[in-house]
């Protein structure tokens with residue numbers, strides 16, 4: 758098995774790269790997806806969030822109101838830290854369980870948006886950073902997702918800088934080109950990692 762960390766700024770293309778790696782046979786463990794599962798309706802994780810932030814952050818159906826939570830935590834670093842303190846340990850536990858289920862010869866890719874922030878990069882055999890300049894991140898957030906400029910800028914500001922992410926990279930994926938160019942670079946990296954698995 759080879760354990761790979763995959764990271765990149767918001768809207769850099771991590772999910773796109775993950776999907777390409779999965780097509781090539783990698784086992785992908787997606788921290789954003791797990792971060793949703795651990796606060797799904799009826800979980801102890803959601804109960805802990807309600808205890809910390811109040812039932813006002815639930816929708817009428819009893820789900821976490823993600824847009825409201827996002828407005829709160831991306832405008833208030835203290836609130837963001839309190840939310841992360843609840844969610845991150847749950848994500849780590851579940852990621853480790855999923856990794857343990859992977860075949861012995863697998864390329865296991867942990868898609869972790871906050872890998873550069875969390876200081877855990879050294880625990881991986883390789884770290885793939887999906888790299889785009891902030892103006893491309895912004896354009897993709899505004900164009901493809903319909904976020905407001907304020908939402909987009911506050912999320913970028915809550916994250917490590919491009920330079921901090923590049924500093925932890927063993928492999929850099931430039932995602933300013935076309936999807937075909939991206940696919941070719943991802944295949945090249947996958948082949949190298951698979952040979953080491």
Ligand SMILES: CC(C)(COP(=O)(O)OP(=O)(O)OC[C@H]1O[C@@H](n2cnc3c(N)ncnc32)[C@H](O)[C@@H]1O)[C@@H](O)C(=O)NCCC(=O)NCCS
Nearest residue numbers: 766767788789792823826827830840841844848870915916
């Ligand atoms: C605040 C929440 C509810 C907003 O949900 P929303 O559906 O709008 O966003 P989603 O979870 O899909 O995240 C999208 C992107 O936002 C960025 N982001 C999310 N959380 C954070 C954070 N704590 N710090 C910086 N950027 C973040 C990442 O680039 C992520 O890929 C949600 O992001 C959350 O629970 N965040 C805290 C948990 C966390 O740190 N998740 C990141 C990976 S474990």
Ligand SMILES: Nc1ncnc2c1ncn2[C@@H]1O[C@H](COP(=O)(O)OP(=O)(O)OP(=O)(O)O)[C@@H](O)[C@H]1O
Nearest residue numbers: 766767768769770771772773897901932934935936
């Ligand atoms: N090379 C590319 N050319 C054009 N659009 C792209 C390219 N790569 C990704 N995109 C688009 O940019 C957007 C962001 O990509 P993606 O969702 O993969 O990013 P992400 O890093 O996973 O985002 P998040 O941080 O929110 O999880 C998507 O709409 C995706 O289709």
